[in-house]
Amino acid sequence: MMKLRVIPHGTLGGRFLNLEPGQGMKVEIPVGGTVKNLLAILGIPEKVKAVVVVEGRVLKENDTMPPGSSASIFEPIHGG
Amino acid sequence: MKFLKINMTDRTIKTENVPEQYRGLGGRGLTSIMINAEVRPKCDPLGPENMLIVAPGFLSGTNLVNTSRISIGAKSPLTGTIKESNAGGTVAAALGRLGITAVIIEGQAPEGEISFLKIDEKGDALLVPAREHKGKRTYALVEEILETYGKKTSVLCIGPAGEQRLAAASIQSSDIDGRPCRAAGRGGLGAVMGAKGLKAIIVDQGGKTPDPLADPEAFKEAAKGIVKAIKEDPMSSHVMPELGTAGLVAPVNSMGAFPSYNARKGVLEGWEKISGEAMAKLIRERGGKTTHMGCAQCIVHCSNEFVDQKGEYITGSLEYETIWSMGGMTGIDDLDTIARLDHLCDDIGVDTMSTGVAVAVAMDAGHAKFGDSKAALRMVEEIARGTEFGKILGNGPVAVGKHFNHARVPAVKGQSIAAYDPRAMLGNGVTFATCPMGADHTAGNLVGAYLTRQLDPLKNEGQVETSRNLQIAMAAADCTGICFMAFVALLGPEGGSAFLSAINAKFGTKLGPDDIQALGVRVLKAEREFNRKAGFTNQDDRLPRFFYEEPLPPHNTVFTISDRELDTVFDF
Numbered sequence: 042m043m044k045l046r047v048i049p050h051g052t053l054g055g056r057f058l059n060l061e062p063g064q065g066m067k068v069e070i071p072v073g074g075t076v077k078n079l080l081a082i083l084g085i086p087e088k089v090k091a092v093v094v095v096e097g098r099v100l101k102e103n104d105t106m107p108p109g110s111s112a113s114i115f116e117p118i119h120g121g
Numbered sequence: 122m123k124f125l126k127i128n129m130t131d132r133t134i135k136t137e138n139v140p141e142q143y144r145g146l147g148g149r150g151l152t153s154i155m156i157n158a159e160v161r162p163k164c165d166p167l168g169p170e171n172m173l174i175v176a177p178g179f180l181s182g183t184n185l186v187n188t189s190r191i192s193i194g195a196k197s198p199l200t201g202t203i204k205e206s207n208a209g210g211t212v213a214a215a216l217g218r219l220g221i222t223a224v225i226i227e228g229q230a231p232e233g234e235i236s237f238l239k240i241d242e243k244g245d246a247l248l249v250p251a252r253e254h255k256g257k258r259t260y261a262l263v264e265e266i267l268e269t270y271g272k273k274t275s276v277l278c279i280g281p282a283g284e285q286r287l288a289a290a291s292i293q294s295s296d297i298d299g300r301p302c303r304a305a306g307r308g309g310l311g312a313v314m315g316a317k318g319l320k321a322i323i324v325d326q327g328g329k330t331p332d333p334l335a336d337p338e339a340f341k342e343a344a345k346g347i348v349k350a351i352k353e354d355p356m357s358s359h360v361m362p363e364l365g366t367a368g369l370v371a372p373v374n375s376m377g378a379f380p381s382y383n384a385r386k387g388v389l390e391g392w393e394k395i396s397g398e399a400m401a402k403l404i405r406e407r408g409g410k411t412t413h414m415g416c417a418q419c420i421v422h423c424s425n426e427f428v429d430q431k432g433e434y435i436t437g438s439l440e441y442e443t444i445w446s447m448g449g450m451t452g453i454d455d456l457d458t459i460a461r462l463d464h465l466c467d468d469i470g471v472d473t474m475s476t477g478v479a480v481a482v483a484m485d486a487g488h489a490k491f492g493d494s495k496a497a498l499r500m501v502e503e504i505a506r507g508t509e510f511g512k513i514l515g516n517g518p519v520a521v522g523k524h525f526n527h528a529r530v531p532a533v534k535g536q537s538i539a540a541y542d543p544r545a546m547l548g549n550g551v552t553f554a555t556c557p558m559g560a561d562h563t564a565g566n567l568v569g570a571y572l573t574r575q576l577d578p579l580k581n582e583g584q585v586e587t588s589r590n591l592q593i594a595m596a597a598a599d600c601t602g603i604c605f606m607a608f609v610a611l612l613g614p615e616g617g618s619a620f621l622s623a624i625n626a627k628f629g630t631k632l633g634p635d636d637i638q639a640l641g642v643r644v645l646k647a648e649r650e651f652n653r654k655a656g657f658t659n660q661d662d663r664l665p666r667f668f669y670e671e672p673l674p675p676h677n678t679v680f681t682i683s684d685r686e687l688d689t690v691f692d693f
């Protein structure tokens with residue numbers, strides 16, 4: 042297993058009780074686990090199409106989560 | 122289908138049928154095509170030759186949801202280009218229900234004369250002398266207008282900044298509660314209105330003569346499909362009501378693209394304190410409204426009401442772009458200060474974005490320290506007081522840069538960029554550089570494409586093409602009166618087809634997606650043509666040098682789209 046720090050933002054923050062806005066939590070996923078695996082462990086359904094950003098880069102669902110990384114997650118949003 | 126033409130020079134008012142060449146147009150399409158055809162491109166934007174055109178979208182005034190965007194067009198005193206600035210509120214629906222396709226303000230009142238334009242429930246218009254309202258700020262002004270003319274009245278107005286003809290002056294639009302908190306902020310159109318001698322346009326909401334629908338039954342069906350699509354779309358159905366556009370603070374900072382400290386960094390230290398979720402939490406704790414219906418016929422409710430510790434109203438709809446300009450750019454991580462600055466700008470009648478960036482440029486030049494809330498509030502107050510520095514600030518960031526001889530001004534064609542750094546979101550840089558109206562995020566914002574992983578914001582591939590496609594789509598959407606938060610839900614096949622059906626049912630046409638695209642191209646071509654005649658060339662479609670030379674942390678990248686690629690954006 043590998044440890045990650047996950048920071049849920051926006052509407053996703055409300056899914057995790059007792060988290061202050063911007064506060065992170067520790068999550069363990071199997072070594073080599075992907076974005077898809079992480080979201081499944083967090084219980085975020087695929088249809089939410091949650092965005093995972095690590096070191097400023099938006100990851101694709103089959104990208105491997107870098108060990109020890111800190112991931113920001115949120116729902117997609119458009120701006121206009 | 123009528124034009125209301127107001128000549129401010131001789132105070133004549135004419136109603137005429139919409140001429141053939143402008144039929145089927147609305148919103149930005151009408152303002153831009155008409156300005157290109159009728160305004161001398163090299164005219165003084167603040168002189169009698171300029172026109173100020175107020176046009177609801179062609180779906181405004183129908184019972185379709187989220188269609189109360191008003192387009193206001195003129196030659197811009199800020200950029201010298203053609204300009205359309207659109208705002209929410211209630212006025213577009215009110216004009217649409219009167220069957221008014223556009224209110225066209227021409228000429229210029231004698232110096233010192235100031236009037237209201239009052240349009241009653243029959244669509245008859247009257248110029249009312251308004252000398253006693255000279256210098257009034259917008260909140261007090263609108264309160265008095267509503268007391269005089271009744272609560273069911275929509276108002277477009279200017280504050281002291283518009284009267285002073287400052288290049289970043291806005292036109293404020295009253296929301297559903299009669300507060301002048303929605304703004305046609307960009308391009309300094311408040312100065313054009315002030316120069317015409319017009320303080321407010323006051324429209325009765327009781328109109329009952331909208332243009333007839335060609336096929337009312339088909340329209341009703343299409344409208345149902347549109348509501349369904351909006352209710353099923355995650356962004357319009359729950360992200361916007363929960364967080365509003367402020368929901369972008371976290372994603373854009375996480376991606377390192379939030380221009381901060383006058384675009385020296387891509388992440389604001391402490392941005393978590395001004396994020397959408399932090400704002401919603403604070404508003405909830407204080408008993409304000411995290412979700413609010415800002416505009417007529419809205420079912421999305423992206424708006425909010427920010428209150429102070431006592432639960433008293435400070436400002437209406439604190440939005441992402443303002444949180445950025447007044448927060449990120451100035452280094453101020455305090456929502457109360459940002460909310461007060463937002464209110465101050467709405468009240469004085471200046472664009473929050475240009476003003477926040479102007480404050481940031483002043484801070485960058487050493488006039489005050491980044492993060493100094495008191496200095497920022499003091500500077501913005503100076504605009505209303507009409508001090509020398511206030512005038513410079515109210516003329517926007519380029520004027521401030523010149524005053525301090527400071528070259529780091531993030532503006533294109535005189536207008537500041539928006540809340541996406543071109544070095545970390547290359548495609549938004551393409552839009553800022555090439556948009557015919559100066560740097561403008563509403564013209565083609567790629568942030569959604571990045572977050573839905575359609576393209577990588579840091580790689581050149583696909584940026585020009587995506588910006589082009591979005592600029593075309595937005596030019597067409599801005600003709601209809603639809604609000605962007607609802608429009609996003611109509612990008613899918615079902616919503617898109619319902620939207621097209623609504624347009625066809627309104628006009629009795631059989632337009633397909635290609636025709637909508639052609640409309641967008643037609644609008645952009647008219648805008649580009651006007652600018653060419655006004656003297657703009659490809660050389661004006663460039664970002665300021667520092668975006669090409671100064672790497673932006675944390676990615677430490679620069680803007681890498683070549684001039685040659687930029688020049689292909691409008692290859693159509």
Ligand code: SF4
Pocket residue numbers: 187209210361413414415416417419420421422423424604605606607
């Ligand atoms: S979603 Fe927001 S901007 Fe759009 S109509 Fe509603 S309140 Fe106005």
